[in-house]
Amino acid sequence: MTQTLTSRVADRLRAIVGEDQVITNPDRLVAYESDGLTAYRVVPRAVVLPETTDQVSEVLRVMHGEGIEVVPRGAGTGLSGGALPTPDSVIVGTARMNRILSIDEQNRLAKVQPGVVNARLTEATAPYGLYYAPDPASQSTCTLGGNVAENSGGPHCLKYGVTSRYVTGLTVVMADGEVVRLGGAGLEAVHGLDLVGLFVGSEGCFGIATEIEVRLLPKVESIRTLLGIFDTMEAAGHAVTDIIGSGLMPAAVEIVDNATIVAVEASVFSAGYPVDAGAALVVEFDGTEAGLDDDADRAEQCCLSAGATKVIRATSDEERIALWKGRKKAFGAMGRIAPDLLVQDATVPRTRLPEVLARITEIGREYDLKIANVFHAGDGNLHPNILFDRQNQEELERVERASREIMTLCVSVGGTITGEHGVGVDKRAYMSLVYNEVEMDMLRSVRRVFDPDGRLNPGKVVQ
Amino acid sequence: MTLARSLRSALPGVSAREWDQSNNDVLGLGGTPEVLIRPVSTEEVSQILTWAGEEGVGVLPLGSGRHVGPVGGGKFVALETSLLSGVDEYEPADLTITSGTGTTFSTVDATLREHGQWAPFDSPGVNERSMGGFVSEASHGPLWAGYGSLRNHVLGATLVTGDGRVLRLGGKVVKNVAGYDLLRPVVGARGRLGILTSVCLRAFPLPAHERVLVLKGAKLTSLIEPALLAGTAPVLPVSIVVVGQLSALDGSSALVLRLHGAESTVDADQSAIEKHLGIPLDRLAEQEADGCLTEIRDRGGLEPRCVEVSVLPSRLSQVVAAADEVGAAKAVIDSYAGRLRMGSSDMSADAVSTFRGAVESLGGALRVTRWDGVTRPKDTSCRGAELQIAQRLESIFDPAGVLWPARQ
Numbered sequence: 001m002t003q004t005l006t007s008r009v010a011d012r013l014r015a016i017v018g019e020d021q022v023i024t025n026p027d028r029l030v031a032y033e034s035d036g037l038t039a040y041r042v043v044p045r046a047v048v049l050p051e052t053t054d055q056v057s058e059v060l061r062v063m064h065g066e067g068i069e070v071v072p073r074g075a076g077t078g079l080s081g082g083a084l085p086t087p088d089s090v091i092v093g094t095a096r097m098n099r100i101l102s103i104d105e106q107n108r109l110a111k112v113q114p115g116v117v118n119a120r121l122t123e124a125t126a127p128y129g130l131y132y133a134p135d136p137a138s139q140s141t142c143t144l145g146g147n148v149a150e151n152s153g154g155p156h157c158l159k160y161g162v163t164s165r166y167v168t169g170l171t172v173v174m175a176d177g178e179v180v181r182l183g184g185a186g187l188e189a190v191h192g193l194d195l196v197g198l199f200v201g202s203e204g205c206f207g208i209a210t211e212i213e214v215r216l217l218p219k220v221e222s223i224r225t226l227l228g229i230f231d232t233m234e235a236a237g238h239a240v241t242d243i244i245g246s247g248l249m250p251a252a253v254e255i256v257d258n259a260t261i262v263a264v265e266a267s268v269f270s271a272g273y274p275v276d277a278g279a280a281l282v283v284e285f286d287g288t289e290a291g292l293d294d295d296a297d298r299a300e301q302c303c304l305s306a307g308a309t310k311v312i313r314a315t316s317d318e319e320r321i322a323l324w325k326g327r328k329k330a331f332g333a334m335g336r337i338a339p340d341l342l343v344q345d346a347t348v349p350r351t352r353l354p355e356v357l358a359r360i361t362e363i364g365r366e367y368d369l370k371i372a373n374v375f376h377a378g379d380g381n382l383h384p385n386i387l388f389d390r391q392n393q394e395e396l397e398r399v400e401r402a403s404r405e406i407m408t409l410c411v412s413v414g415g416t417i418t419g420e421h422g423v424g425v426d427k428r429a430y431m432s433l434v435y436n437e438v439e440m441d442m443l444r445s446v447r448r449v450f451d452p453d454g455r456l457n458p459g460k461v462v463q
Numbered sequence: 464m465t466l467a468r469s470l471r472s473a474l475p476g477v478s479a480r481e482w483d484q485s486n487n488d489v490l491g492l493g494g495t496p497e498v499l500i501r502p503v504s505t506e507e508v509s510q511i512l513t514w515a516g517e518e519g520v521g522v523l524p525l526g527s528g529r530h531v532g533p534v535g536g537g538k539f540v541a542l543e544t545s546l547l548s549g550v551d552e553y554e555p556a557d558l559t560i561t562s563g564t565g566t567t568f569s570t571v572d573a574t575l576r577e578h579g580q581w582a583p584f585d586s587p588g589v590n591e592r593s594m595g596g597f598v599s600e601a602s603h604g605p606l607w608a609g610y611g612s613l614r615n616h617v618l619g620a621t622l623v624t625g626d627g628r629v630l631r632l633g634g635k636v637v638k639n640v641a642g643y644d645l646l647r648p649v650v651g652a653r654g655r656l657g658i659l660t661s662v663c664l665r666a667f668p669l670p671a672h673e674r675v676l677v678l679k680g681a682k683l684t685s686l687i688e689p690a691l692l693a694g695t696a697p698v699l700p701v702s703i704v705v706v707g708q709l710s711a712l713d714g715s716s717a718l719v720l721r722l723h724g725a726e727s728t729v730d731a732d733q734s735a736i737e738k739h740l741g742i743p744l745d746r747l748a749e750q751e752a753d754g755c756l757t758e759i760r761d762r763g764g765l766e767p768r769c770v771e772v773s774v775l776p777s778r779l780s781q782v783v784a785a786a787d788e789v790g791a792a793k794a795v796i797d798s799y800a801g802r803l804r805m806g807s808s809d810m811s812a813d814a815v816s817t818f819r820g821a822v823e824s825l826g827g828a829l830r831v832t833r834w835d836g837v838t839r840p841k842d843t844s845c846r847g848a849e850l851q852i853a854q855r856l857e858s859i860f861d862p863a864g865v866l867w868p869a870r871q
Contacts, residue, residue, distance in 0.1 A: 104775075104777075105695075106691070106695075106776070106777045107775045107776050107777050107801070108694075108695075109775075129695070129697070150640065151640050151644070153638055157638070158637075161611060161615055162638065164615070164644070164647070165611055165612070165615045174848075178848060180847075180848040180849060180852070181848075181849060182849055184826075185775060185801075186773055186774045186775040186778070186801055186826050186827050186828070187773060187826075187827065187828045187843075188773040188800075188801075188802070188828070189771050189772055189773035189802070189827070189828040189829060189830040189842075189843065190773075190828040190830070190842075190843050190844065190845050192844065192845040192849070192850070192853050193648040193651070193652055193655070193656070193853045193856060193857075194601075194614060194647045194648050194650065194651055195648065195849060195852060195853060195856075197614060197644060197647025197648065198643065198644060198645070198647050198648045198856075200644070200647075201640050201643065201644045202643050202644075205643075206643075217699075218695065218696070218697060218699055219697075221697050221698070221735075241556050244556065244558065245555065245556040246668075247579055247580075247668030247669065247671070248668070249667075249668060287698075287724070287728065288697075288698050288724075288728050288731045288732050288735065289731065290727050290728055290730065290731030290732075291724055291725045291727050291728025291729075291731060292728075294725050294727060294728075295725070347636040347637070347638045347639060348636065349554065349557045349559070349635060349636060350556065350557050350558075351554055351556045351557050376638070379636070379637040379638050380557075380636055380637070380638075381638045414634070414635055414636070415634070415636055416634050416636055416639045416641045417641045418639075418640050418641050419636070419638035419639060419640065420638055420640060421640070422640050423640070423641060423642060427641070431641065431642060434634075434641050434642070435631075435641075435642065436631075438628050438629070438630065439630050439631065442624075442628070442630055442645065442859070443642050443643055443645070445859045446643055446645060446856065446859065447643070449852060449855045449856050449859065450852065461642060461643065462642070
């Protein structure tokens with residue numbers, strides 16, 4: 001049962017951030033009851049929307065003094081319940097901390113507040129011939145603060161890596177309100193531990209990042225995109241193994257299965273994929289114009305050798321967008337074939353993909369569940385999406401049992417329980433599949449280094 | 464009872480022998496370990512660290528022993544990882560390789576090359592280093608521009624903490640966000656958080672073609688501007704280096720660029736970069752290029768006294784100007800990363816300290832990577848709350864302070 005915030009505490013918060021930036025109205029608080037994982041819902045005591053590092057620091061000092069739990073929140077697009085409130089908590093939202101503080105063209109760096117939307121940073125740096133590489137599927141709405149908390153990836157992280165590769169420095173507000181500067185560009189030779197790397201992916205449990213310094217890359221000159229159509233998922237998986245094994249370095253390698261293709265083609269997002277195909281594979285190369293055709297030719301040959309029935313190559317930006325459409329709109333399209341969708345996330349060694357996918361299909365059959373697969377095949381990051389109806393309690397239980405079985409399967413072949421969505425509350429129960437008790441204890445100890453009282457994003461990652 | 468006897472009594476199966484005093488010169492040790500222990504497994508490393516904690520003695524981890532600084536104060540033993548060797552698991556199609564930390568980097572790299580892959584790291588003396596030392600140091604060379612930091616490519620590791628706990632960190636997949644990323648602070652921790660016994664490294668396909676391009680110049684400083692410009696070209700070379708008095712180029716200073724890719728791509732990349740710089744570049748023949756790259760790789764990292772500096776690339780010229788006293792003329796400057804390495808046998812501690820002050824005033828940092836004298840100058844250290852967090856982190860990995868006795 002959510003406790004209301006006392007007027008004394010609410011007034012202190014309003015004195016810091018302004019009257020309108022503290023939300024206590026129950027009707028408005030409902031909007032914050034979950035993030036992108038809607039299976040879990042808890043209404044917070046209040047929401048505070050600071051604008052500066054100093055305000056975040058003062059807010060956290062008040063919370064610390066009052067012994068109130070704090071849940072940091074970016075855009076709320078996370079898929080693991082990382083921004084799920086607890087009944088005792090106050091959400092500190094970064095929506096108003098949305099300024100790009102600096103763009104340093106010469107050193108290819110940008111400094112941003114955490115509420116800056118991922119895609120907006122790339123738009124803002126484009127006039128300098130630069131861009132920000134990590135591109136989560138939600139990049140048009142998710143924020144850099146959330147990306148830092150979750151160490152977000154995206155389709156192109158196969159070649160360019162995930163968020164931690166690009167964060168060079170952070171200003172962080174700790175649970176007690178102390179402001180700490182971690183790392184910084186130009187300070188790589190400092191004799192110390194990589195605390196920036198440790199903070200990235202800490203899911204809001206170590207502190208709130210209020211200024212984020214990131215490395216930018218020069219914009220690529222050209223792109224080649226292929227779409228391979230396969231009769232079976234296994235054949236598409238073999239094509240991926242062949243492409244990577246042949247020494248090619250695509251920027252992205254993505255697969256959607258038949259269930260996803262059917263959903264997309266039946267939706268407003270129809271991309272022209274054949275509905276009888278077992279799988280569709282999107283392969284993209286980027287770099288200098290010269291040489292890209294050679295790479296695309298070799299990848300096409302890999303697809304055909306693995307059994308592709310057709311390979312289409314985009315010859316314009318419009319065609320490229322069309323080839324990607326079936327992949328990018330997959331999650332949206334699934335909404336029309338079931339009331340609820342559990343977006344799973346796990347990673348396996350790439351060579352184990354065919355057997356894992358075959359087994360996931362069997363699991364779907366055994367539990368009588370529809371599972372649609374969309375995944376970053378190049379780095380073995382699977383998203384088996386389970387379609388269900390939460391009103392059906394018996395089906396919900398089957399979903400939970402099937403999820404555990406899929407996670408157990410992925411770990412058993414040398415993989416892990418999450419590749420990019422984070423643990424949050426959703427994967428907490430699976431942590432013991434990956435870690436033994438000694439290792440779990442170490443995770444708890446490290447958390448206490450940053451937040452001794454455990455009031456920052458409680459209940460996430462480890463208990 | 465001597466430490467050697469205590470060890471043999473507590474752990475009779477563990478290989479231990481007297482320390483060879485002649486190693487002190489090679490390793491630059493300020494103190495002398497009482498015994499050299501050579502464990503053969505993670506379990507033995509765990510037992511040894513547990514024993515050391517109970518005895519109240521320090522443990523000095525040794526890989527290839529190339530980068531040990533001065534140690535001393537109190538009793539300590541040396542733990543050498545050379546018997547934790549061998550490639551444990553390699554799946555070429557997964558582009559991952561797992562090896563014991565006593566394995567040399569060259570063994571790992573040679574294994575990869577048999578399958579058309581490699582580990583794109585070019586820090587000084589890398590081939591002779593143990594994987595444990597290599598990962599603990601996290602040093603990297605100019606290939607950072609094209610391939611990124613080692614920290615991004617160590618996918619997993621087994622670590623024995625100072626009190627003997629065995630932790631499996633990360634895994635063997637490229638994307639992994641299950642739990643806090645404890646691997647990141649371990650890579651580059653120089654053994655302060657524990658002793659690594661195995662590491663899983665990401666491999667890369669060997670480039671189909673390599674081209675080395677140079678622009679010679681009379682003065683090092685005149686080459687920094689074109690080097691910075693090269694870093695803004697639409698095509699990013701895999702390394703951009705300015706190096707002074709390069710023997711492989713008859714003593715010339717030069718801007719050296721490396722390009723990787725299919726031959727047609729590399730041709731186009733060269734044209735694009737020359738157009739961007741507004742000057743033609745000389746292409747080195749294969750043999751000349753090999754000599755040049757080897758000299759660049761090792762320069763400033765294997766001499767008796769070496770320092771490494773990081774700074775924003777835009778401030779490199781000012782750093783070079785401040786580095787006269789410590790051998791700027793022979794520096795290796797990675798202009799894309801904003802790094803500078805220098806080494807000599809006669810650099811003075813005072814000159815390094817003064818230089819460090821200049822670097823810090825420019826917002827950069829200096830690290831002493833090798834020093835053969837007792838009066839080792841200080842590194843730039845993190846401060847304040849960041850330092851306190853680091854110290855608290857060290858204390859939970861090594862609660863009794865067993866690792867790195869009297870470390871600096």
